[in-house]
Amino acid sequence: MDIAESLLFTPGKIGQLSINNRFVRSATYENTANSDGSITEDYLKIYRTLSKGNIGLIISGMIFTSIDGKSYSRQAGLHSDHVIQSYSHLTDMIHENESKIFAQLCHGGRQTQVQGLSPRAPSVSRPDLIYKIFPRSMNHKEIVHVIKTFGDSAKRAKHAGFDGIQIHAAHGYLISEFLSPFFNSRNDEWGGSSEKRFRLLKEVFESVRDAVGTSYPVTVKINIQDYTPKTGLSLEESIEHIKRLVDLGIDGVEISCGTLSFSMFNQSRGNVPVQAFAKTMPLPFRPFTRLLLRSVYPEIKFRFYENYNLWASKDIKPIMGDTPLILVGGLRSYHALEDILNRNEADFVSMCRPFIRQPLFVKNWSEGNVKPLTCTNCNNCLGGIALHEQLRCNRNRVF
Numbered sequence: 020m021d022i023a024e025s026l027l028f029t030p031g032k033i034g035q036l037s038i039n040n041r042f043v044r045s046a047t048y049e050n051t052a053n054s055d056g057s058i059t060e061d062y063l064k065i066y067r068t069l070s071k072g073n074i075g076l077i078i079s080g081m082i083f084t085s086i087d088g089k090s091y092s093r094q095a096g097l098h099s100d101h102v103i104q105s106y107s108h109l110t111d112m113i114h115e116n117e118s119k120i121f122a123q124l125c126h127g128g129r130q131t132q133v134q135g136l137s138p139r140a141p142s143v144s145r146p147d148l149i150y151k152i153f154p155r156s157m158n159h160k161e162i163v164h165v166i167k168t169f170g171d172s173a174k175r176a177k178h179a180g181f182d183g184i185q186i187h188a189a190h191g192y193l194i195s196e197f198l199s200p201f202f203n204s205r206n207d208e209w210g211g212s213s214e215k216r217f218r219l220l221k222e223v224f225e226s227v228r229d230a231v232g233t234s235y236p237v238t239v240k241i242n243i244q245d246y247t248p249k250t251g252l253s254l255e256e257s258i259e260h261i262k263r264l265v266d267l268g269i270d271g272v273e274i275s276c277g278t279l280s281f282s283m284f285n286q287s288r289g290n291v292p293v294q295a296f297a298k299t300m301p302l303p304f305r306p307f308t309r310l311l312l313r314s315v316y317p318e319i320k321f322r323f324y325e326n327y328n329l330w331a332s333k334d335i336k337p338i339m340g341d342t343p344l345i346l347v348g349g350l351r352s353y354h355a356l357e358d359i360l361n362r363n364e365a366d367f368v369s370m371c372r373p374f375i376r377q378p379l380f381v382k383n384w385s386e387g388n389v390k391p392l393t394c395t396n397c398n399n400c401l402g403g404i405a406l407h408e409q410l411r412c413n414r415n416r417v418f
């Protein structure tokens with residue numbers, strides 16, 4: 020095995036940006052920002068560790084673009100000029116170590132735990148077990164406002180030194196909700212057909228593009244399958260959207276799946292951290308958490324198998340032309356990743372949970388130590404986030 024020859028360690032491009040290797044740290048929410056959205060020393064600590072790991076591209080955890088789109092109280096924001104300065108330490112640190120960093124911009128939509136917000140969504144619908152809220156339907160003016168906040172936040176991200184943007188259109192947050200026939204039952208210009216459901220993402224992309232210019236990388240994370248109880252975004256419709264994005268000039272697409280509210284553990288497959296979720300339930304319901312979870316997720320355990328979104332790549336890669344495809348979801352072993360690139364099934368390989376447990380594994384692999392990754396998909400990292408703890412692996416606390 021010759022590491023130096025491996026495609027994994029050859030540079031790749033996203034738009035005009037050169038990336039040192041093909042490894043991407045997929046967006047991972049940190050839960051360590053100040054309440055005003057600026058970032059803290061704890062936030063920097065996570066990235067200081069990651070910056071030492073030779074990762075080609077690091078994508079930040081989801082960053083809110085406006086207060087009404089904030090999902091978690093300790094979430095980082097780019098909603099206001101006053102936070103820009105706090106990010107410059109972050110971006111400098113990543114650049115000193117020759118990695119690149121993108122800001123993942125997100126509006127939470129119905130998926131918010133922030134008290135006092137009136138959660139917004141494409142359409143009114145029932146509460147879910149995770150967020151336990153009744154979302155209300157957004158009006159035209161509110162939608163137009165959200166579009167503008169993405170452009171404004173992208174401009175701030177560029178000023179703060181980020182190398183590019185990822186628009187979060189996956190996992191059941193606002194843009195994903197608009198794309199999904201399950202969440203979006205509108206019958207106006209924002210819903211009712213695939214093209215109309217796509218309109219929010221299209222206008223968000225255009226707003227971001229106008230704000231940052233054509234030479235700055237703008238990418239999207241999108242679901243290939245929502246796995247909601249009733250039909251959500253399917254592969255067929257996702258392909259239509261990806262074609263539209265490519266025609267609009269997107270610089271890269273990361274494919275993922277699942278929605279936190281209605282199919283959470285499809286997104287990050289493995290165990291359901293039942294004990295952590297019990298603690299988020301109102302006291303009288305706690306003893307019944309397992310039962311409740313089982314009623315919503317009958318399998319209770321989401322079978323993990325490696326590369327669980329790869330099946331979609333054979334249909335998506337051919338429509339992307341020269342636009343890079345970033346694959347995430349259960350990527351774990353060196354040889355499998357190498358095969359994915361060698362077979363041209365993706366251009367970049369993206370991982371989340373392995374970097375929480377072993378932030379330096381890319382560096383170790385580059386030195387020839389290609390041991391399998393030790394993440395067990397216990398999902399206690401997600402359980403910790405649900406309990407408002409800072410991001411960490413409780414089996415290997417590296418930050």
Ligand SMILES: Cc1cc2nc3c(=O)[nH]c(=O)nc-3n(C[C@H](O)[C@H](O)[C@H](O)COP(=O)(O)O)c2cc1C
Nearest residue numbers: 045046047048080081287348349370371372400401
């Ligand atoms: C603790 C945790 C936080 C996450 N935060 C985000 C996020 O902020 N934005 C996002 O797009 N995905 C987020 N994800 C999903 C991951 O980016 C990724 O799509 C998913 O975990 C599958 O990849 P993996 O098997 O390598 O973990 C998160 C997942 C975990 C476990």
